[in-house]
Amino acid sequence: MATTRPTPPDRPYHHGDLRRAIMSAALEAIAAEGPAALSLRDLARRAGVSHAAPAHHFKDRAGLLTAIAAEGHELLADALRLAGDLREAGVRYVRFAREHPAHFQVMFSPQLLRPDDVELVTAQALSGAALRDAVAGVPDRDRGVEARLAGVAAWSLAHGFATLLLAHNLDDALDGGDPEETFRELATTLFRPGGGADTP
Amino acid sequence: MATTRPTPPDRPYHHGDLRRAIMSAALEAIAAEGPAALSLRDLARRAGVSHAAPAHHFKDRAGLLTAIAAEGHELLADALRLAGDLREAGVRYVRFAREHPAHFQVMFSPQLLRPDDVELVTAQALSGAALRDAVAGVPDRDRGVEARLAGVAAWSLAHGFATLLLAHNLDDALDGGDPEETFRELATTLFRPGGGADTP
DNA sequence: AACCCGAACTTGTCACTGTCCAGATTGAAC
DNA sequence: GTTCAATCTGGACAGTGACAAGTTCGGGTT
Known part of the structure; x- marks a missing residue:
């Protein structure tokens, strides 16, 4: 039957x-x-x-979001690991935010996550290490900038750009141009990889 | 009775x-x-x-958040209007985020807002103009940096720093130090107000 | 002074959501 | 072939946002 x-x-x-x-x-x-x-x-x-x-x-709504955040940190760590210099790491940071906007949003919304989750914490350690490696790659040239400050500066710049980009706050300024290329220019002029001032 | x-x-x-x-x-x-x-x-x-x-x-949940965002943009515009130079505007941006974390969060979460709300749009115009004024204050010195790029760079730096700060991602790097002072140092070295390279 | 009109607030209701629970179903290990 | 643990189901409950209709009240008009 x-x-x-x-x-x-x-x-x-x-x-x-x-x-x-x-x-x-x-x-x-x-x-x-x-x-x-x-x-x-x-x-x-x-x-x-x-x-x-x-x-x-x-288990939970927070559990789902935590899993997403953990996956995001792993993806970000992978992306940064392949960067040559600090500027390129920034470009990859911005690209990651564009290609994985959902991951990116959740990763930096601690209010939505289980902060003690093991997978999340280990994944955060991964991406954190990748970030630190990227910064440590250029210790000699700009000796005027303390390493700690340089790291915070680079991360802030990339993170702010990515965040404003996703929130559509840079639409006017970019005006259709490629965001990653814009960021590359921006990082170049700001961090002056040659070590000098404005090239005349 | x-x-x-x-x-x-x-x-x-x-x-x-x-x-x-x-x-x-x-x-x-x-x-x-x-x-x-x-x-x-x-x-x-x-x-x-x-x-x-x-x-x-x-009216709505979105209505409440939109009202908060509008108020936030007005407060931010007021704060920026009193800034002397661009660097100080950045410091004030960071300070605003610390003093009004709820406003700050909501202002940059367009998913939660009514984008067409009149009060919000006019308030956004206010803070946007204040930002542009702050950038326009230093047009001569760094001629190497195109004005548009400089604006995006400054905003990205301040916004990224503020965002990471609120999400407690800079707790280690700051280690108890004053965030605004750290940002001031950081902005100083990055934007080199003197126009030269690292002061030896 | 009485009125009244619209703003401010209330109660009631509906569909929907997250979370917990006890049970049904299944593939796989043994 | 049986057992077992993981996977999934259906039901229930409290809490939420939104809507509708009624109640209270202050301030301006006459």
Whole structure:
């Protein structure tokens, strides 16, 4: 006898890769409408599972966002690891923010995360180390700038540019130009890789 | 005959300045737990009014946040107007973020706002003009840096520093030092107000 | 002085959300 | 082939934002 099947005909009981599916849907939704508009039930609907299914993989709303943030830090660490000099690291930082806007937003919204999560903390350590390495790459040339200050300055510049970019605050100033190229120019003039003043 | 009073004894029917009370409570809550954790009903409870009272002043959750953002832009414009040079404007930008963290967060979260709101747009124009004025104050000295780029660079630096500061990403680097003073040093070395290279 | 009109506020309601719970289903280890 | 743990389901509950209709009140008009 054919028992009644409450679930749609073809879909199997087990999704297969629900964790990934939920995360992908979440990234899409966050990129489009921000983390605040995220609904776990809506993600479950999109993945074709019951409303309580996501909880088994992420426990929590904060758990999902924490997983996203951790993944983001790993991706950022990978991206920075391939940078030649500090300026190029900045360019890659900006590119990362553009290519992974949802990750980027969540990574720097500590209010939404579980700060003690093990995976998050280790991933943060990864990206932090990558950042420090990028800064340490140019210790000799600008000796006038204390290393600590230089790191903060470089990070601030890249982070501010990326943040303002994602919030569409630079649309006028860029006017259709390539953001990464603009940042490269900007970083070049500001940090003067030659070590001198304005080239006359 | 004394009619039954559903409201607590002393509280008058009209609050007096509910709009301000709701905004203050909202700013406190946002500074403590972020905009996502904000609950209109909770704000109403804190102000001692019914759960639907805030809607009359702000219409919406987005309406409340938009009002906060508009106020923030006005405050920022005021703060920047008093700055002498560009570097000092940056310091004031950072100070504003520290003194008004809730405003700052909301101002740059366009996902939470009504972008077409009249008050918001005019307030944005105010702060935008103040920013542009601050940049225009130093057109002669660094002729190597195109004006447009210089503006983006300065804004990015200050905004990135402020953002990372509020998210507690600079706690290690600052190590208890005064953030504004650190930023001043940082901006000094980076923008070299004398126009030369590192002073030997 | 009585009126009244609109702003401020209230109660009630609805759909929706996050989270918890007990059970059903399944692949895989043994 | 049985057992077991992971995965997923359906139901329930409290809390939330938004809307609608009614109540209270202050200030200006006459």
